[in-house]
Amino acid sequence: MALRIRYFAWLRERMGRAEETWRCRRGSAPWGRWPRGCARATMPGWPPSPTCATVRAAVNQTFAPPPAPVQDGDEVAFFPPVTGG
């Protein structure tokens, strides 16, 4: 299955891209996977976990703490904790 992966804020800068496509075996989850080209030292808190303080995730534009289920065609976003207002 294919997932549309998106990155925001410093995660996007460190990845050097805003989005990419991940191809996973159907039924497998993306959550433990390291993005291609990412260096562990530059990605604190990766891979995302429910207790990870550094990286958050959303599935289809809804906050979804790993290991939320994903399906073919889903949009999965990774980003730092938010700092709005």
Added chain:
Amino acid sequence: MTPTVRVQAGPFDLAAELAALTAGRTDVGGIGSFIGVVRDDPARPLRSLTLEHYPGMTEAAMAAIAAQAGTRWSLLGCTLVHRVGRLLPGEGIVLVLAAAAAPGAALEATAFLIDWLKTRAPFWKSEQFADGEARWVDAARGR
């Protein structure tokens, strides 16, 4: 109540937003308002603040929280405007308006909404300092 929710690059106009919120109605007893402003730090002068959002998700999350506040405080109207892109010290960054029949409800809803916007809404800030350095704002440290 249908909230007004916008993410925009340009400045917002408080008078225009207030007029739109109350247009054609006489049942509003009070309007709570909050305007967030980009604050400079004398200890380390700020050149600009840049905001990023998640188009689609951010607007949907803002609409959902505005609807939730509307139900909880029986709001008659609600406006959330958040700016993105590059902002300068002194510029307005976020606007919250909550209209209700009673002042308590309007003020409580306003406080609830700005707290949510600051801690839960999908926005990310980076600071560009006058000394040339730039950094992403840390959620734990805040700004």
